[in-house]
Amino acid sequence: MKQKTTIKNNLKQDDLQPIRADRFLNKAKDLLTRETPYEWAVGLLAVTGRRFSEIVAKGEFKPTHHPYAISFRGQLKKGIQDIEKAQTFLIATLIDADKVLKAIYKFRAHPRIQELAELSPDDINSRLNTSVRHYIKSSFEDSEVLPVLPGEKAVTAHNLRGAYAEIATHFFCPPNQGTHRFLQQHLGHVIGESELAKGRMRGLRNTTFIIS
Numbered sequence: 001m002k003q004k005t006t007i008k009n010n011l012k013q014d015d016l017q018p019i020r021a022d023r024f025l026n027k028a029k030d031l032l033t034r035e036t037p038y039e040w041a042v043g044l045l046a047v048t049g050r051r052f053s054e055i056v057a058k059g060e061f062k063p064t065h066h067p068y069a070i071s072f073r074g075q076l077k078k079g080i081q082d083i084e085k086a087q088t089f090l091i092a093t094l095i096d097a098d099k100v101l102k103a104i105y106k107f108r109a110h111p112r113i114q115e116l117a118e119l120s121p122d123d124i125n126s127r128l129n130t131s132v133r134h135y136i137k138s139s140f141e142d143s144e145v146l147p148v149l150p151g152e153k154a155v156t157a158h159n160l161r162g163a164y165a166e167i168a169t170h171f172f173c174p175p176n177q178g179t180h181r182f183l184q185q186h187l188g189h190v191i192g193e194s195e196l197a198k199g200r201m202r203g204l205r206n207t208t209f210i211i212s
Contacts, residue, residue, distance in 0.1 A: 016210040017147045021167045025094055027145050030100060030135055031135070032103045037110040038131040042139060044103055045132075047094040048072075049164035052128055052157065053121040055114055061104055064090065068172070069186075070097050092168040092186055132157065170211045 024046065031043030041052050050059060050072065059074035070093055073086040093100045107113055116124050133154075140146045141155035146163055148155055165183065173182040 017117060017149060017161055018210055019146060019166070020209055021170065023145050024140075024163055024167060027139055027143065029095060031139060032099070036135075037107055037113050037129075038128065039139075040107045040110075041128065041132055042135045042160070044100070044107060044141075045160045046164060047100055048091060049168070050091075051121075051133060051161075053124040055104060055107065056124050056128070057108065057117040057119075058121060058124075060086075060099060063101060066090075066097065068093050068095075068097055070101060090186055092172045094164065094167055094171075122135045136160065137167050166211060 028043045031039045031046070034043075040051055041055060044050070044055050048070075049158060053075060054072075059072055059132065062071045064071055069090050071088050072091050073088040075089065076088065094212070108117075114126055114173070115128035119127070133156075136155055138161065141148065146155045146159055149159065152159075168180055169179055172186070173179060
């Protein structure tokens, strides 16, 4: 199974799909102005790269002095139960950071989302998955803002995070810094340490999209 996953991922890396950052950002900003919390969730996924269970309740987001960055802790992939012991990331936001924080506060204040606050990440995912997938499909797949990747059947939340990583790197990675270091410092949630180590050796990109 692991070997098949590696082969599948390598095929994607060898056939990066072009995306237009302006279309992606316009769609994300539009979603944040819509009526339902599920649309807001998809918009927040797109502009922060976070998992939606982290956005619902499990992550802690705070302002910084940078207009396009917020601090985040509570990365679910690390398996940390006590948020006070969690590592803090400085994450880039693809739109104004203050607008992102306002959208997160509005999202978390919605009654349907408050009902999920005490649930486990798996239960949150189960409750939101169908609605979130619907809006990912209608907003990003059907409009062809993001392509369906080779070997996959649909555009997924993981694909949104991949597109986020590519766009954030395009806009914010300093010209004298390696991509893998930028991802490690600011987008460590997108790829794991083992993938980072491989990236250092190969000098490869760590996303499945490329800005067109």
